[in-house]
Amino acid sequence: IIRISPFANRLSFDAPPAVQRLRCLANYEALRFSSTILSLGETLVARMKKLSANTGGKYVSVHLRFEEDMVAFSCCVFDGGEQEKEDMKNARERGWKGKFTKPGRVIRPGAIRINGKCPLTPLEVFLVALLSV
Numbered sequence: 001i002i003r004i005s006p007f008a009n010r011l012s013f014d015a016p017p018a019v020q021r022l023r024c025l026a027n028y029e030a031l032r033f034s035s036t037i038l039s040l041g042e043t044l045v046a047r048m049k050k051l052s053a054n055t056g057g058k059y060v061s062v063h064l065r066f067e068e069d070m071v072a073f074s075c076c077v078f079d080g081g082e083q084e085k086e087d088m089k090n091a092r093e094r095g096w097k098g099k100f101t102k103p104g105r106v107i108r109p110g111a112i113r114i115n116g117k118c119p120l121t122p123l124e125v126f127l128v129a130l131l132s133v
Contacts, residue, residue, distance in 0.1 A: 064125060065119070066119055066120075066121065066122055066125075068087075068091050069091060069095050070119060071088065071091075071119060072088045072091035072092045072095065073092065073095070073096070074112065074117065074118055074119055075088075075092075075100065075107045075109060075112055076109050076112055076113055076117070076118035076119070077109040077110075077113075078118075078121055
């Protein structure tokens with residue numbers, strides 16, 4: 001499990017380019033993966049390159065962050081019923097005060113999912129990984 005503290009969020013808007021590069025380099029150099037994870041990553045990248053040759057270099061990328069703020073920001077629905085909708089509405093309001101409730105703003109979760117803009121649930125990530133083995 002890797003977690004880089006969000007110390008960089010505010011810096012990324014205000015920092016000079018040299019500081020920004022140093023921040024990125026420090027984060028990159030600090031990451032060390034176990035040999036198992038490294039091997040799996042190399043296998044997946046090799047597979048993506050090989051298989052994308054059949055589709056003109058196109059491939060699907062999976063972002064593995066599935067946290068409340070990111071899920072709320074996506075405006076997707078994950079079959080959690082009315083309680084989930086209310087929880088996500090509250091999370092959006094906490095994090096982005098009014099951004100999603102502006103007059104005239106229409107959120108279409110179904111269209112967002114069809115367009116591939118919804119993060120995969122942990123179960124969906126597992127199924128994708130299982131099918132790619």
